[in-house]
Amino acid sequence: MGRRSKYLTADAKRAAKKAQAQLYRQTEKGKEARRRENKKQTDKQRARKLTWVGVLILLELYTRSQKTLRASFAVQDPGPLMGLWTSPYEFAMPDVSLLPTIDGGNRAKASIWNSCVAVLGAYQYGEVIETGWRCFEQWTADHLVLDEVEVQVKEEVVERLEAWVCLADSMTEDGRDVEVVEIGLDWGAKIIRMLVEEWEMRKDDGDAGY
Structure with missing residues (x-):
């Protein structure tokens, strides 16, 4: 007599494996495995290099920075940044x-x-406007030393990039608040891009172009 099959059909076997995988992803061990995989993928992306103000930028960050982000203009009061x-x-x-x-x-x-x-996009958009005006006042000041400002911009880009990579590495597909982390990654990338583009416009075109 043969041993009775645990699963009656191939579909049942696949469904059982899928359910088992989903349960595993919810465990601490599964989440840690996902974090390691995220880091591995991030490291691979580093091989494809883009440079902003002399700083190597990840392809994923560049891709996110190209998104058109949503902001609700019905939101008036300040909120979490x-x-x-x-x-x-x-x-x-x-x-x-x-x-x-x-x-x-x-x-x-x-x-x-x-x-x-x-x-959340509305709060970030409001800060974009405020920061833009502050940069305009500083970067059109008399006796501005371009080289000194470029060093400051580069330092900020490096610091922002390090924080962005930490956030990207920490995200798990099945973790809590994935949507909010995605928002943070999108806006983090967009802010870096806007900072670089605004500075390059000021540097290349001068006060008139800026």
């Missing part, structure tokens, strides 16, 4: 339960402008 605007630019997880909703609506069912992406 996720650590993206203060040195050392380490990501700070906001409490999304405290974020405002449009007309008190249900965030899960309301429009895209009521989403975490749009609300």
